[in-house]
Amino acid sequence: MKKQNSDSPVFELEKVSYYYRNQQALEDISLKISKGERLIILGANGSGKSTLLKMLDGLYFPSKGSIKAFGVKIDADFFQNEENFYDFRKKVGFVFQDPDVQLFSPTVWDEVIFAPLHLGFSNSEVLRRAKTALKLLDIEHLKNRPPYLLSGGEKKRVALATVLAFNPEVWLFDEPTASLDPRSQSRFLDFLDTLSDRGNTVVIATHDLSIVEDMADRVLVLSEEHKMVRLGKPMNILEDIPFLSKHNLVHDHRHKHKKETHKHLHIHVTDHEHKD
Amino acid sequence: MHIPDGYLSPYTSGAMYAASLPFLVRASRNVKKVLNSRMIPLISVFSALSFVIMMFNIPLPGGTTGHATGIAISAIVLGPWASILSATVALVIQALFFGDGGILSLGANIFNMGIVMSLTGYFLYRLLVRSKDSARKKIVIASISGYISVNIAALLTAVELGIQPMLYKNSLGQALYFPYNLYVSVPVMMIGHLTIAGLAEGIVTGLVFAWILRVQPDLIFSEGKSLTSKKLFKFSFLGLIFLILLTPLGLLAPGTAWGEWGREELALLGLSYIPAGFDKWSSFWRAPIPDYDIPGILNPTLLYIFSACLGVLLTGLFIFFLLSVINKLGGKKKSNHE
Amino acid sequence: MGKFFEKTVAGIGSLLLQVIFTQEVSQKKGYLQSLDPRVKVISLIILLLTVNLVHKFLSLVLIYVFILFLAIVSSIPMKFFLKRVWLFLPFFTGIIVFPLIFNIVTPGTTLLELVNLPALHINLSITVPGLLTAFNIIFRVAVSVSLVVLAVLSTPWYDLLKSLQVLFVPQVFVVILGMTYRYIFVLLQTVNNMFLSRKSRLAGRVSGRENRKWLASLIGTLFARSFVQSEEIYLSMQSRGYRNKIVTLDSFKLDSHDLLFFSGCLILCVNIILFVK
Structure with missing residues (x-):
C-alpha cells in the first residue's frame, strides 16, 4: 500500500453499486469520508446499510464504480497482496451487528487475541494489547468465560474489545445500539466520544435516531430502494419528519409508495421537504 | 446408534478409526477445494446444526417420538463430503463433551453414521432423482434415501457389535465386550431402525427437504453435471468392496476361542424373538454358518468372511432391487398426477 | 403441544445445565x-x-x-x-x-x-x-x-479442545470443533425461543401432522439461517485479519x-x- 496521503479522504466512493444474486443491494453511491469524521448512515432494514459498511471494510467489492481507501483503490486484486491486506486490516475495524457473529472463539480471551494474533503482532505485543483492551472495557473478569455464558451487554463489550485490541484508525459499527439497555447505551456513547477525541474516524450504520444528534457530524440517508437520498447535517434531517417517515425511519406515518423509477424519487423527496 | 466404550474390543475400534481416516482426509481435501477459506465457519455452523437436530424428538405417527440424525438431509443439501465433516464434528462433540458414544468407539460411530450415512444418503438420492422429476417425487425420494441410509448405518453397527462375541472371549469362553452375536444383534437393531428410527429419519429428511425446496431451493447442493449411472455404479461397487474388506478387519486382531462362536444356545435366543417378517434378514446371515464345521475344507475364519461378504452383497442387491421398484412406482404415480 | 415438545425442551434444558455445571467444576x-x-x-x-x-x-x-x-x-x-x-x-x-x-x-x-x-x-x-x-x-x-x-x-472444555492437537488431530479440525461448540448454543437459543413462542401462541391439542410440519419448517429455517450466519462469521474473521490460516x-x-x-x-x-x- 502506498504511503497514506494526509490530505486524501479516508474513504472515497465513486458511483458505487452492488448486486447480490442479481438483486440490487446498493445503487449509485458517491461519498467522501474524511479523517476524524463521524458519519451516521441512516436507513430502514434492508436499505443496504450493512452492505455499505462491508464494502468500506473491503469485505464486499463494488459491482460497479470504485472505492478508494486512504487514497488507494481497494478491490479483490488489492487484497491478494499480503502486505496490502494486513496494512488495511490494521487500519480498519468492524463491529458487527450480531455479537454472536463476531464472537466465534471458545473464550473471551481467545476472542480478544484473535485479531492481534492474525494481524501478525509479536506474541508479547499480542498479550499486551489484549490485556489493555480487556482493562479499558472493564471486562477482565470475563477473560476465561465462554461467549455463550455472557449477557447481551457483556457480549457487546467483548465485541468492542476484539476491535480495540488492534486499535484501528477507522471504526465501522453496524447497529451498535440495537438491544442495548439504557446504561449500556450511555456507556457506548462515552466510548464513541473517546474514539473521536483520539481522532479516530467513525462510521455508524443505524436506524436509531436517538444517537444521531449527539454522535454525527454528517448523516447519510439510504432509501428502501438502496439509493442515497440525503447527505447533510443531522439537524436538518432530524427536523424533516415527512422525509424520515417516507424512508421508514419513524414509525407513525408509514406509507407505502408504488415502485418508482430513479428520477421520480428525487422529485418526490423535494416535494416532501419540510419548510420552516 | 452411538456405540459406547466397552462394547467393542480395542482392536475393532482401531480398525474402525483406520477405516474412517481415508474418508475424512478425502472429505477435507474436497471441501477445502470447493470452499477454500470459507470452509471453517461453514462446517462449524452446520456441525452445530447437526448436533441440534440430533437433540430433537420427532413426533411420529402413532404418538411416539424418535430421534433422527439429520445426516441424510445434510448430505443431500450440503453434498456428501461437507456432510461427512459436519457429522463427524458433531459426533466428536457428542462423545467428548456429552458422553454420547465412546471415545475408543468414536471411529466406529464416525464410520457408521458420519461416513456411510452421508454417502448412502446422498448417492441414493442422486441415483433415484431426475432433474425433471416433480417436487413431490423428489421429496419422496429424499425421504426414502433418509430411511434406507439410516438402516444401512444401523446394519453396520449391528454387524460390528455382533462380531464381538465371535472374536473376543476370555479363557473361560465368556464374552468380554458386546455379548450377542450376529443372529441377535442384527435383528434387534434392525427392528428398531426399520420402524421408529428409520421413520424419524425419513420424516425429517422428507419434510425438511420439502421446506427447503419450497423456500430456498438454491441451497441444495448440485455438482453441476448430473451423476451418470456409470460413475455411480463405479462408486457403489467400490463402496461395496470396501465394506466387504472392512467387515473382517477385526480378524487381524489376536482373538481367542474361535470354536465357540456358533453356539446353538445363542442362535436359539436370537431366533426366538425375530418376528416372521425378519426371517429373510436373519437367513442372510445364518445360511452358510451352520456348516462351519465341515472338517478340513474351510476354517471358521474363512467361513465367517465368506458369510459376511455374502450378507453385504445380498443386502446391497436387496436394497438396489427395492429402490428400482420404488423408482418405477414413483414414475407411474407422477404420470397419474399430471 | 405434545410429548415431543416437552422432551426436546427438557433435553435442551438439561444440556445447558450440564454445561454450566461442568464449567464450574472444571475451574x-x-x-x-x-x-x-x-x-x-x-x-x-x-x-x-x-x-x-x-x-x-x-x-x-x-x-x-x-x-x-x-x-x-x-x-x-x-x-x-x-x-x-x-x-x-x-x-x-x-x-x-x-x-x-x-x-x-x-x-x-x-x-x-x-x-x-x-x-x-x-x-x-x-x-x-x-x-x-x-x-x-x-x-x-x-x-x-x-x-x-x-x-x-x-x-475446561477449551483446554480439552486444544489438547487434542497432541493426539495428531489437525489444528483446523480443532478450530472447527471449538467454533461448532460455540454455535450449538446460538442455535439452541434460537430453537428454545421458537419453541416457546409457538407454545405461547397455541392452546389445546395440535395434531402430530401439524407438529411435524412445524418442526420441519423450524429445521429448514435453521438450515437457511446457518448459511447466512456462516457467511457472516467468515466476514468477521476476515475483518480481523484471518487470511486462510489459523494462528x-x-x-x-x-x-x-x-x-x-x-x-x-x-x-x-x-x-x-x-x-x-
Whole structure:
C-alpha cells in the first residue's frame, strides 16, 4: 500500500453499486469520508446499510464504480497482496451487528487475541494489547468465560474489545445500539466520544435516531430502494419528519409508495421537504 | 446408534478409526477445494446444526417420538463430503463433551453414521432423482434415501457389535465386550431402525427437504453435471468392496476361542424373538454358518468372511432391487398426477 | 403441544445445565485441574485403552479405585460423579446384558433356579458364570464412562479442545470443533425461543401432522439461517485479519507434576496388563 496521503479522504466512493444474486443491494453511491469524521448512515432494514459498511471494510467489492481507501483503490486484486491486506486490516475495524457473529472463539480471551494474533503482532505485543483492551472495557473478569455464558451487554463489550485490541484508525459499527439497555447505551456513547477525541474516524450504520444528534457530524440517508437520498447535517434531517417517515425511519406515518423509477424519487423527496 | 466404550474390543475400534481416516482426509481435501477459506465457519455452523437436530424428538405417527440424525438431509443439501465433516464434528462433540458414544468407539460411530450415512444418503438420492422429476417425487425420494441410509448405518453397527462375541472371549469362553452375536444383534437393531428410527429419519429428511425446496431451493447442493449411472455404479461397487474388506478387519486382531462362536444356545435366543417378517434378514446371515464345521475344507475364519461378504452383497442387491421398484412406482404415480 | 415438545425442551434444558455445571467444576482448585491438559488427556486415554484391553474383573476394580481416588483429590462432587455413571448405565447396558445371566445363554453352575419343568424341557436358572460375565461387561462400560466424565469434569472444555492437537488431530479440525461448540448454543437459543413462542401462541391439542410440519419448517429455517450466519462469521474473521490460516497462541507448560502423573498412570497400566490381565 502506498504511503497514506494526509490530505486524501479516508474513504472515497465513486458511483458505487452492488448486486447480490442479481438483486440490487446498493445503487449509485458517491461519498467522501474524511479523517476524524463521524458519519451516521441512516436507513430502514434492508436499505443496504450493512452492505455499505462491508464494502468500506473491503469485505464486499463494488459491482460497479470504485472505492478508494486512504487514497488507494481497494478491490479483490488489492487484497491478494499480503502486505496490502494486513496494512488495511490494521487500519480498519468492524463491529458487527450480531455479537454472536463476531464472537466465534471458545473464550473471551481467545476472542480478544484473535485479531492481534492474525494481524501478525509479536506474541508479547499480542498479550499486551489484549490485556489493555480487556482493562479499558472493564471486562477482565470475563477473560476465561465462554461467549455463550455472557449477557447481551457483556457480549457487546467483548465485541468492542476484539476491535480495540488492534486499535484501528477507522471504526465501522453496524447497529451498535440495537438491544442495548439504557446504561449500556450511555456507556457506548462515552466510548464513541473517546474514539473521536483520539481522532479516530467513525462510521455508524443505524436506524436509531436517538444517537444521531449527539454522535454525527454528517448523516447519510439510504432509501428502501438502496439509493442515497440525503447527505447533510443531522439537524436538518432530524427536523424533516415527512422525509424520515417516507424512508421508514419513524414509525407513525408509514406509507407505502408504488415502485418508482430513479428520477421520480428525487422529485418526490423535494416535494416532501419540510419548510420552516 | 452411538456405540459406547466397552462394547467393542480395542482392536475393532482401531480398525474402525483406520477405516474412517481415508474418508475424512478425502472429505477435507474436497471441501477445502470447493470452499477454500470459507470452509471453517461453514462446517462449524452446520456441525452445530447437526448436533441440534440430533437433540430433537420427532413426533411420529402413532404418538411416539424418535430421534433422527439429520445426516441424510445434510448430505443431500450440503453434498456428501461437507456432510461427512459436519457429522463427524458433531459426533466428536457428542462423545467428548456429552458422553454420547465412546471415545475408543468414536471411529466406529464416525464410520457408521458420519461416513456411510452421508454417502448412502446422498448417492441414493442422486441415483433415484431426475432433474425433471416433480417436487413431490423428489421429496419422496429424499425421504426414502433418509430411511434406507439410516438402516444401512444401523446394519453396520449391528454387524460390528455382533462380531464381538465371535472374536473376543476370555479363557473361560465368556464374552468380554458386546455379548450377542450376529443372529441377535442384527435383528434387534434392525427392528428398531426399520420402524421408529428409520421413520424419524425419513420424516425429517422428507419434510425438511420439502421446506427447503419450497423456500430456498438454491441451497441444495448440485455438482453441476448430473451423476451418470456409470460413475455411480463405479462408486457403489467400490463402496461395496470396501465394506466387504472392512467387515473382517477385526480378524487381524489376536482373538481367542474361535470354536465357540456358533453356539446353538445363542442362535436359539436370537431366533426366538425375530418376528416372521425378519426371517429373510436373519437367513442372510445364518445360511452358510451352520456348516462351519465341515472338517478340513474351510476354517471358521474363512467361513465367517465368506458369510459376511455374502450378507453385504445380498443386502446391497436387496436394497438396489427395492429402490428400482420404488423408482418405477414413483414414475407411474407422477404420470397419474399430471 | 405434545410429548415431543416437552422432551426436546427438557433435553435442551438439561444440556445447558450440564454445561454450566461442568464449567464450574472444571475451574475448581484440584489435583487434575492443576495438570497440563495434554498430559491429562494422554494419560486418561492410556487408562481407557487398558480398561478395554484387560480381561479380569480385578483389573477393572483396581483402575476404578484409582479413578475414584483421582476424583476425590480433584474435588469432583462425588454424588454427581457416581450418579452420572451408575444411574443411567443399568438402563442401557443393564438391559442389554440381562439375558446373559440365565442358563439358556450362559450355561454353568446354577446359582438360583427359577423355573424347572422337566416334562416340558423348560429349565430357567441364573448361573454363576452368567452373572460374572454380565457384571464384567457392565463394569467395563462403567469404568470407561467414568474416565471420560472425569476428563470432562476436570478440564475446561477449551483446554480439552486444544489438547487434542497432541493426539495428531489437525489444528483446523480443532478450530472447527471449538467454533461448532460455540454455535450449538446460538442455535439452541434460537430453537428454545421458537419453541416457546409457538407454545405461547397455541392452546389445546395440535395434531402430530401439524407438529411435524412445524418442526420441519423450524429445521429448514435453521438450515437457511446457518448459511447466512456462516457467511457472516467468515466476514468477521476476515475483518480481523484471518487470511486462510489459523494462528493460535499456546501457553501450556509442562512441569514435574505432569510427568509424575503421566508416569504413575503408565506404570499402573503396564503392571495391570502384565500381571493381572
